[in-house]
Amino acid sequence: MPVSSQAEREAVSQIMFSGIINRKLGASAIPAHLSTLSVSWLNGQFKAVAVHRGSIEGTWENPAEADDPANFEALVREAIQKAGFRGSAERRPATAPANNFGSGW
DSSP states (O other): OOOOSHHHHHHHHHHHTTTTTTSOOOTTSOOTTSEEEEEEEETTEEEEEEEETTEEEEEEEOSSOOOOGGGHHHHHHHHHHHHTOOOOOOOOOTTOSSOOOOTTO
């Protein structure tokens, strides 16, 4: 469900990032001038948040259970569209548990 108002964006931000707000950011922090799409895929739930210049642009949660790694590319493409991601490059952490999601990624 897209976030429509600034108040909703701020509430989502506080909930999603509550664990890192008080942490001192170091050299590995994402620079505020970048656009990012962060995804979480745990226990069959696929969620995404798009951040542009430090502000949440939108969020999206897949309404169905997602268990098949073969669907990763389609889920990310839908998250990009539904969350309003404006970026262009794709990067994944090298420490992702299952870092082989098929061709094209």
